[in-house]
Amino acid sequence: MTYVRKLRNSVGRLKQFPCSGEVVPEIGREDLREVLQGNYRIIYRVSERRVDILAVFHSSQIFDERDLGSAE
Numbered sequence: 643m644t645y646v647r648k649l650r651n652s653v654g655r656l657k658q659f660p661c662s663g664e665v666v667p668e669i670g671r672e673d674l675r676e677v678l679q680g681n682y683r684i685i686y687r688v689s690e691r692r693v694d695i696l697a698v699f700h701s702s703q704i705f706d707e708r709d710l711g712s713a714e
Contacts, residue, residue, distance in 0.1 A: 649698065661673070668686040668705050677711075684694045685710060 655662055656677075663675035666685060678701070684696040689706045696710045 649679050649682060649684065652677050653684055653693075653695065656686065656693045660693045669707060672711075 661672075663677040663684075663686065665672060666674045666676050670711065673688050674690060674696075675686055677686070681701050682698055683701050683705075684695060685699075687696055699705075699709070705707045
């Protein structure tokens with residue numbers, strides 16, 4: 643199985659359980675959450691009708707909220 647497929651599978655549950663990921667600790671907003679897959683963090687935003695993947699990055703990178711673009 644390719645790693646990209648593993649990443650996709652790790653967020654597949656978000657359709658049914660959008661709040662199953664953890665709140666991003668550096669931000670602390672309920673609508674911004676993350677799923678960890680191996681050494682990667684998948685940051686996403688939960689809204690009333692959607693889940694938007696905002697970033698996928700290696701966990702060794704220093705997190706900068708500006709990397710999420712317009713997450714408001």
